[in-house]
Amino acid sequence: MGATPRAVGWTGSAVQLLDQTLLPDQLASVEIHRVDDLVAAIRRLAVRGAPALGIAGAYGVALAIVQAAREGWDGSAFTAAVGRLRAARPTALALAQGVDAAYARVDDGLEAVVAVGHAIADADERANRAIGRHGADWILARLGDRPLRVLTHCNTGALATAAWGTALGIIRELHARGRVELVYVDETRPLLQGSRLTAWELAEAGIDYRVQVDAAAAGTIVGGLVDVAVVGADRIAANGDVANKVGTLGVALACAHAGIPFIVAASASTVDPDLPSGAGIPIERRADDEVLAWSGRLVAPKEARAHNPAFDVTPAGLVSALVTEHGASPPGSPA
Numbered sequence: 288m289g290a291t292p293r294a295v296g297w298t299g300s301a302v303q304l305l306d307q308t309l310l311p312d313q314l315a316s317v318e319i320h321r322v323d324d325l326v327a328a329i330r331r332l333a334v335r336g337a338p339a340l341g342i343a344g345a346y347g348v349a350l351a352i353v354q355a356a357r358e359g360w361d362g363s364a365f366t367a368a369v370g371r372l373r374a375a376r377p378t379a380l381a382l383a384q385g386v387d388a389a390y391a392r393v394d395d396g397l398e399a400v401v402a403v404g405h406a407i408a409d410a411d412e413r414a415n416r417a418i419g420r421h422g423a424d425w426i427l428a429r430l431g432d433r434p435l436r437v438l439t440h441c442n443t444g445a446l447a448t449a450a451w452g453t454a455l456g457i458i459r460e461l462h463a464r465g466r467v468e469l470v471y472v473d474e475t476r477p478l479l480q481g482s483r484l485t486a487w488e489l490a491e492a493g494i495d496y497r498v499q500v501d502a503a504a505a506g507t508i509v510g511g512l513v514d515v516a517v518v519g520a521d522r523i524a525a526n527g528d529v530a531n532k533v534g535t536l537g538v539a540l541a542c543a544h545a546g547i548p549f550i551v552a553a554s555a556s557t558v559d560p561d562l563p564s565g566a567g568i569p570i571e572r573r574a575d576d577e578v579l580a581w582s583g584r585l586v587a588p589k590e591a592r593a594h595n596p597a598f599d600v601t602p603a604g605l606v607s608a609l610v611t612e613h614g615a616s617p618p619g620s621p622a
């Protein structure tokens with residue numbers, strides 16, 4: 288079982304992505320040579336997960352420099368391309384942060400912009416390792432130093448980050464300490480990041496897991512089969528409200544009912560100081576066919592319309608602890 292390959296990289300002239308839409312069947316990379324191809328790759332979730340999107344955003348600005356030189360863009364074509372990249376997915380704060388940090392160095396040239404992408408990736412990996420340690424410490428201090436049954440939603444692992452993972456990084460750390468009995472993996476409708484990606488990462492890491500449909504999560508939690516739930520975040524408002532993959536709120540509500548901890552793991556940069564509460568977090572709406580079709584076949588009447596928000600917002604009051612690289616704290620307090 289090898290280390291999970293990097294989700295995002297820079298080849299010297301192109302963005303390299305591990306195409307996550309192909310997992311778990313194929314582990315294959317694609318090289319992206321045009322900014323609008325990167326925008327399309329982000330929209331179809333070839334690369335996804337907030338921290339990985341931040342790295343892709345920074346390298347995407349480098350790609351814009353390369354493409355502009357190749358195709359003779361003027362300044363407004365460059366700015367427009369960077370704008371399309373920044374807006375490719377609205378909920379993950381990291382994408383805009385990665386694009387903005389790289390764009391601020393454009394006048395210093397390609398290497399300076401690429402260095403921003405490398406620095407974001409390095410900082411993310413360091414943050415994730417610290418999140419893993421702090422999260423495992425918090426959980427074991429409260430639940431007792433024993434093997435635990437953990438539930439997670441979506442994918443927050445190496446595939447979603449520079450390496451290691453946030454919530455999945457805590458699970459990896461607990462496993463390294465011999466403290467994981469079983470992980471319940473919500474499949475994560477409609478795009479199955481749980482069953483396709485998290486289950487694959489757990490299998491690679493040798494961690495025992497069961498995939499369950501999202502609708503089973505509340506019963507599993509309230510039925511006493513789970514000791515703790517750990518999830519990631521795409522954006523956290525200043526008051527601690529958390530936007531994460533749709534279905535997270537249901538997990539949090541079930542944890543509150545069952546009286547078990549609901550832990551959010553994310554780098555401190557995920558907190559958006561400009562948003563007083565979760566009501567202001569932009570929630571991505573995705574295409575109807577993600578819900579209404581299954582393996583290319585319609586599974587609803589052909590006139591059906593879908594409600595397909597990609598994220599939901601969990602109120603801070605349902606979050607037992609926010610774990611960042613700085614430690615575990617009650618949500619809404621300084622991270």
Ligand SMILES: CSC[C@@H](O)[C@@H](O)C(=O)COP(=O)(O)O
Pocket residue numbers: 332335336337338379440441442443444447448452453454480518519520521531532533597
């Ligand atoms: C460390 S990843 C944190 C979040 O980005 C993750 O939980 C999530 O919701 C990802 O959603 P996705 O739509 O797959 O990009």
